[in-house]
Amino acid sequence: MRVLSLYVENDTFIHKLEPITKLLYALISIVITFLFPSIMVGAVFVAFSLLLAISAKVFKRMLLLLNVVLIVLLSMVIIQGLFYRENVTPAFRLWGLTFYKEGLLYSLLLIVRVVNMIISFGVLILTTRPSDLVDDLVQKGLSPRFGYVLASVLQIIPQMLSTTSTITDAQRSRGLETEGNLFQRFSAFFALLGPLVLNSLVEARERAMAIEIRGFSVEGKRTFVRQIPETKADRWIKISLYVAFIVAVVWRIILWVM
């Protein structure tokens, strides 16, 4: 894997949206689901996010992503069902343990929030070229230095992984045991970490020199070879999102005051 990214190329409506629009949706939907302690609100957003995933033709991959957190979700159900502090009403018994209604409902709330988080961010990640997202942020005001760090990390990390395998080979060739008991593995760790860190620092230095020569630290206007356009659709969606956000905040305040 050359790039740490889940992006798959396609040209659905969602794919063509500006990255910031998708980011905005993810952030605002997450904030709203956390503002309201309502499973209904969470479920609505989950449904909506799922619709987006289907429209972007990334549903299957989304399921794979969700699979990864399945265990976490399951453990939430169990822990809250058993130990939530407001547990009063028993719901059912399993393996001699009592699961309570309040805890189960609370865990459901947590689940819809987490699932929405994953799906909304998943839509962003699966339909957006990583460097496009960074370019878009930089074009809208993010420091170019920070943007560079974000973009390069995605490719440098896979490179570091391949260096790690060379380092492992070199040290194993000198008799280092990488299997075996805990103590052996612990000592092996330093023999692998040392060269990796040093190597990465040396390479980072060389790369810093190379980008310096190509004007990275020059102040002033920057241009972009890949321009990320903001279409009418993007503007409408962003406006709707801002409105939804304001409405949600006001509503929440009203509910709180009442």
Added chain:
Amino acid sequence: MGDVSTKISIEHLTYKYPFAKNVSLEDITLSIDAGQSIGIIGRNGAGKSTLCYVLSGLIPRFFHGKITGKVTIDGEDVPTMPLEKLIRKVGLVLQNPFSQISGAKMTVYEEVAFGLENLGIEKDEMHERIDTVLRQFDLYKKKDENPFELSGGQLQRLAIASVLVLKPEILILDEPTSQLDPRGTTEVFETISQLKTLGITILIVEHKFEKLVEYVDKIALLHEGKLLGYDTAEHIFSTSEIETYGVGQPIYTALCKRMGLKKANGYYPVSFGETVALLNGLKGSGMDRRTYNG
């Protein structure tokens, strides 16, 4: 004697890295004309890379430390020139093909654009320059590929392209072929040939002398920070002192020294072609002279 302008002028340059015990460059004086190609040779640690860093502006901007002496390009002072102006005059290509790519771009096309974006070049001009340079260095077909997928030789060509897209008139290459196989090495030297025809002033640090002498007008010999010689290849390599500096010489020169064979002008041959001609001349008359198409 034509209108040859002095492109690069160095006078009494001395430099020491911060925290270093000794100076890396001591009292260097030399000048280079526009369009010339200069080879820089010397043992590892002689100061060759340091000289490259001073000329490209990395010293003092990246490495700090104090420079004494004068370094000018087109008459303007290099250490104090605004970086924006300097990188449009000088490009630098380093040894390691992999650590020269920015790492932030996912295609060859965007990688070449990196420098142009930093300088704020307008979009239309960017596209034009990138297309030109990709075709020039035979990378157009690879423009949508990820830079990390390229071979060593291709990466060095990409590094050269990414630097030349900024249109500098001077290109410095610091051991550009040291990590490459013979095919990659040939690719880089062929690219240098191309650059010469474009009139670009070239400085190249190299240990592969047999190849180097075919491409440069003069050679600068550095030893322990000092400039010990700055002359044509035949002058530099014909001396017997070259052995004492441990720098080495083209194998052809070593051979001819052993056989005691000098050219008509009194110097030893340095290149393949000269050696063949000289040895052929010794074979006697009426013989088949086959020239090698290498």
Added chain:
Amino acid sequence: MVDAIIKVDGLWFAYKEDEYVLQNIDIQFDDKPTAIVGQNGAGKTTFVKVLKGLLKPSKGDVWIAGTNTKETTVAQLSKIIGLVFQNPSDQMFKSKVIDEVMFGPLNIWKDKKDKNFAYEQSIKALKIVELDNRLEEHPYDLTLSERKLLCLASIIAMDPKIIILDEPTIAQDRFSTRKLAEIIKELIKDGKVILTITHDMDFVAENFERTVIFYQGRVLDDGPTEKVLSNEENVVTAHLELPNLVKLAKALDFKTTPLTIDDFVEGFSTYKKAEG
């Protein structure tokens, strides 16, 4: 007639399913210093990793001094066969030269009383590479050439019978290359079997009796260096170059293949006599 210390039988290797990087390699190595040449991607590094046991054959077998690499561990094999990696930064992590060299010996001679033995072996190794006066220095304070010699010492200290050098002349100046050649000669005198992976054809011509050309995962040619490197067709196919002196000899229509300047001078005088 020395027995084969490395025996490779019908070796096939693939990293990914059905994409064979090494195809049907049958080869043996005795005590002759041998150079393995080929362009990047030809399979040389993979081959050497298989010899070291870091990779196990997909098909076929490899025997190192009679032991099948499939039946032992990399650590065990490192007592007989050592590999000096190309990039010193891929292995250096200690803060003193002596500690870096002792790392390998301490791993393979784990017995407490062998700590002294590991120390002695390390000093011996450092003497061979002429770094024995730099014991307490930090490895990163050494020049790149010295670091490469340090890595060589770290393998010599483990006292393997076979030492493989991966691209030892890359980024080296001529002085260091000459020094390396002398060290190799000394190791051969000590009875070590030296193999090298390299593109430096002049280095091969001057120091290695036997040359094996790898091309696209197969052995394209294998034999005495003079013979292999005089076959221009094979050399060009493998995207390599002739050593400079051989190139010169061909241009002058020599009948012999000179590998060193001495060879060339001899060849030339014989040649002149024959023609004159």
